[in-house]
Amino acid sequence: xxxxxxxxxxxxxxxxxxxxxxxxxxxxxxxxxxxxxxxxxxxxxxxxxxxxxxxxxxxxxxxxxxxxxxxxxxxxxxxxxxxxxxxxxxxxxxxxxxxxxxxxxxxxxxxxxxxxxxxxxxxxxxxxxxxxxxxxxxxxxxxxxxxxxxxxxxxxxxxxxxxxxxxxxxxxxxxxxxxxxxxxxxxxxxxxxxxxxxxxxxxxxxxxxxxxxxxxxxxxxxxxxxxxxxxxxxxxxxxxxxxxxxxxxxxxxxxxxxxxxxxxxxxxxxxxxxxxxxxxxxxxxxxxxxxxxxxxxxxxxxxxxxxxxxxxxxxxxxxxxxx
Amino acid sequence: xxxxxxxxxxxxxxxxxxxxxxxxxxxxxxxxxxxxxxxxxxxxxxxxxxxxxxxxxxxxxxxxxxxxxxxxxxxxxxxxxxxxxxxxxxxxxxxxxxxxxxxxxxxxxxxxxxxxxxxxxxxxxxxxxxxxxxxxxxxxxxxxxxxxxxxxxxxxxxxxxxxxxxxxxxxxxxxxxxxxxxxxxxxxxxxxxxxxxxxxxxxxxxxxxxxxxxxxxxxxxxxxxxxxxxxxxxxxxxxxxxxxxxxxxxxxxxxxxxxxxxxxxxxxxxxxxxxxxxxxxxxxxxxxxxxxxxxxxxxxxxxxxxxxxxxxxxxxxxxxxxxxxxxxxxxxxxxxxx
Numbered sequence: 001x002x003x004x005x006x007x008x009x010x011x012x013x014x015x016x017x018x019x020x021x022x023x024x025x026x027x028x029x030x031x032x033x034x035x036x037x038x039x040x041x042x043x044x045x046x047x048x049x050x051x052x053x054x055x056x057x058x059x060x061x062x063x064x065x066x067x068x069x070x071x072x073x074x075x076x077x078x079x080x081x082x083x084x085x086x087x088x089x090x091x092x093x094x095x096x097x098x099x100x101x102x103x104x105x106x107x108x109x110x111x112x113x114x115x116x117x118x119x120x121x122x123x124x125x126x127x128x129x130x131x132x133x134x135x136x137x138x139x140x141x142x143x144x145x146x147x148x149x150x151x152x153x154x155x156x157x158x159x160x161x162x163x164x165x166x167x168x169x170x171x172x173x174x175x176x177x178x179x180x181x182x183x184x185x186x187x188x189x190x191x192x193x194x195x196x197x198x199x200x201x202x203x204x205x206x207x208x209x210x211x212x213x214x215x216x217x218x219x220x221x222x223x224x225x226x227x228x229x230x231x232x233x234x235x236x237x238x239x240x241x242x243x244x245x246x247x248x249x250x251x252x253x254x255x256x257x258x259x260x261x262x263x264x265x266x267x268x269x270x271x272x273x274x275x276x277x278x279x280x281x282x283x284x285x286x287x288x289x290x291x292x293x294x295x296x297x298x299x300x301x302x303x304x305x306x307x308x309x310x311x312x313x314x315x316x317x318x319x320x321x322x323x
Numbered sequence: 324x325x326x327x328x329x330x331x332x333x334x335x336x337x338x339x340x341x342x343x344x345x346x347x348x349x350x351x352x353x354x355x356x357x358x359x360x361x362x363x364x365x366x367x368x369x370x371x372x373x374x375x376x377x378x379x380x381x382x383x384x385x386x387x388x389x390x391x392x393x394x395x396x397x398x399x400x401x402x403x404x405x406x407x408x409x410x411x412x413x414x415x416x417x418x419x420x421x422x423x424x425x426x427x428x429x430x431x432x433x434x435x436x437x438x439x440x441x442x443x444x445x446x447x448x449x450x451x452x453x454x455x456x457x458x459x460x461x462x463x464x465x466x467x468x469x470x471x472x473x474x475x476x477x478x479x480x481x482x483x484x485x486x487x488x489x490x491x492x493x494x495x496x497x498x499x500x501x502x503x504x505x506x507x508x509x510x511x512x513x514x515x516x517x518x519x520x521x522x523x524x525x526x527x528x529x530x531x532x533x534x535x536x537x538x539x540x541x542x543x544x545x546x547x548x549x550x551x552x553x554x555x556x557x558x559x560x561x562x563x564x565x566x567x568x569x570x571x572x573x574x575x576x577x578x579x580x581x582x583x584x585x586x587x588x589x590x591x592x593x594x595x596x597x598x599x600x601x602x603x604x605x606x607x608x609x610x611x612x613x614x615x616x617x618x619x620x621x622x623x624x625x626x627x628x629x630x631x632x633x634x635x636x637x638x639x640x641x642x643x644x645x646x647x648x649x650x651x652x653x654x655x656x657x658x659x660x661x
Contacts, residue, residue: 083566085650112642114632117650152627152654 031082034159034204037071038277038299040308044292045246045279048204052283053195054244055165056208057227059216062250063275063301064208065094068163069103070306071206072118075159079117086158089147091121091140093167098125117158119147136171137190141197148201157201164208165191165238188237195241209238211247220247220296223263225254226278245281250274268316273301328352333378333386337398341374352376358396382418423587430533434507438529444500444511447478454479456495460516464556465640471563475539476500485515487523494518496526499555501535504588506543510535512555512577525578534582537575546572549589550596550649551621552635553579553603560636561598565645571596579603579613581620595621596652598629610661618655627652 010018026049033047048054058064068090075088092100097120104113121143123132135143140162148155168190170183191207198205211227218228226249232238239245251274255261259270268274277297282290298313299306328346330338340357347353353372373392380387380399388398395407407415438444451457451472457479466472476499483496494517501510511528512535518524537555539562549572550565552558558575567573576585579599589595603613618626629645629652631638639645 080644080647083568083646083650087651109641111633111638112644115638115642115644115647117644117647150653150657152652152657155651 032158032203034071034075034206035078037067037074038297038306038308040310041277041292041297044290044295044297046244046282046285046290048206048244050202050204051198052243053198053205053207053241054246055191055232055238055242056206056246056248057211057232057238057280058208058248058250059211059213059227059253062248062253064210064248065092065163066301067248067306068161068206068208069100070304072159072161073104075161076116076118079158084156084158086117086156087147088118088158089121089144089160090118090163091143091161092163093122093135093169094163095122096125097122119150121147133169136169137193138171138173140168141193141200144197144201157203159203160197160201160205162194162205162207164210165194166210166234184235187235188241191235191237191241207242220276220278221263221266223255223261224251224266224276224296225249226276226296228278229280239281242281243283247278247280249276251276262318265317267318268298271300275299275301275306330354331376331378334376334388334398336400337388343372345372350378352378356390356393356396357398359390359394382414419587423583426533426584430503430509430531430535431505431507433529433531434503434509438508438510443528444476444478444498444508447480447498447511448476448500449478450481451477451479454481454495456481456516457497460495460497464636465560465564468563471559475559480513483513483515483526485518485523485526487518488520490519492519498528499559501537501555502541503536504538504543504545506541509533514556534580534584535577536585536588537577539573539575542572545588545592546570547592548572548594548596549574549592550598550629551576551585551589553599554636557598557634557636560639561645564639565649567646567649571649579617581617586620589621592625594625594627596627596629596649597621598631598635600634601632604658604660606661612660614658615655615660623655626655628655628658 029050030047033049035047036042036045038045056064056067072088072090079086079088090100100120100122101113104116121140122135144157144160148157165187168186170186171190194205194207209232211231216225216227216231218230219225220228227247229239229245231247251270252272255270257270257272261268261270275298277299279290279292279295279297282293285293287293297308298316299308300312301307326345328344330341330344331352334352337357341354344352344354352375354374354376356374359373374388374390374396376386376388378386383399386400390396397404397407397411457477461467461472461477466477478498480496480498482493485492485494485496494515496513496515499512499514500508501512503509510531513526513528515523515526537558539555539558548570550561550567551574552561553576555575555577558573561567562573565573597614597617599614599617603617606612614628618628629648631643631648633641633643635643635645
């Protein structure tokens, strides 16, 4: 396709006009934004608007998928309550589609799970190995397109959840057109294309990313090793491209349960359900609009929900005189 | 068991071209079609009856035959083809409309003069107030709202004698008055509570010979968008718990069949959502499914299928969100069924 510079070059008056249109659209469509999955932190972490992408980073086994599923369940519930005609898309490179709804069926039964406003994209039980490797980013994006057309009328997509960047199979076509076929370039490319998909499908996208296991380069603190900006495994684009980046660590994987940790202002006992969240990045926001930016919050997993309790938070901080 | 008769002399020209001639009355005969096939039996094992012959047609008074169920082939002594001129089409549509209107009048008259006068639906409804069994039965099936139950006038027939598929026995039966478009009770339907066989579950009190269309919200007119639900009780559950948009009219179908009266009733609807039981998706020995047959009759382009893998009332009671399923409806062609 011939490049058309007219599409890209906008005079300031045109941009000002489209800026206003965008602002108006955001105000009118605030209900389409995806609120942060921890209810108690919604004043600190802005909602993700259509056209924006967020990355959840954590080491392997620290609950990225669990967070994605929890967040997705909230999105399903909100969509159902709104009665809006749209579906959520949950793509997984890690679990079979059957596994993804296993918990929902166990909790709510097959009838309820079968009527969720969702489409699951991924490997299914009984699929052959060759097909499994075909779900690279190009095909994933095509599958969303197919999803929209697989209903009586074109179906709007309310949110896309994608689990996870590093598990995406190599895309042979993209590998050919890149000068260097290195895996990290593929990861950057995949992240960028997923980011572009937020614009194409006009919906928020949440994806997950592994952070390093062997070594944490930029931890929040050596005793509270929440991954930092340099820890997004294998490709810096995973941190650079998205609008929001949230880092997590499940403390019981970093220190034995029961150990008392003292680090800077913090003093707490490691509990098995204790999770730390570090709000690393919020593009286009200021500390006024994203009050929680750069801050660390303790969360607890209670009844499969991630709970933030300010009193609990305060109880974990040492007063100056204590120090 | 159907018996076959010789071809009437008025149709002698069709001798050898049609088979399995059955006499319906002194003026009407059915047979296989001389144009589109001679299949001996339908999948319900009844003989082929797609070609309908009248010794004296209402239009001309002369013999006339036509393949109603398949190719539209017409035969009269002077002309035989499957090509419909505009005049013929207009005449056919007008005739069909006239017949449908006449049928509506007949049902209306019967409802007014027999069913409404006898008012047995009210008698059963009053008995329900005293029946612990009836109330429990309704409660178990999710009809927990007294207000709705009063609106639908659910009643009970405590000692209904059911001539069942395998035996005759007594069972309590829940009654539901089938209220038609004009708010007239056209029929009283029974749900045999202790049915001994699957085929015994539903019975009608009156032998009206008509397909009755049930309006659980009693709108009094046909709206532009309609959701057809298989079964009157299921349509009540959908009306009560389905959370469908206000502009969607819920209609309960009597069983799976999409009959002439239903088609006539829905002829001006823009969109028809169809929700049938899971067995409608199971192919028969020819690979055809009831859901696709229904969709073809209703018109595939205006039909939307609401997918539900269980009977919809059971599913709703188990947490199935009907509104979501409605939002996610598909076109019949997207089912990939025959």
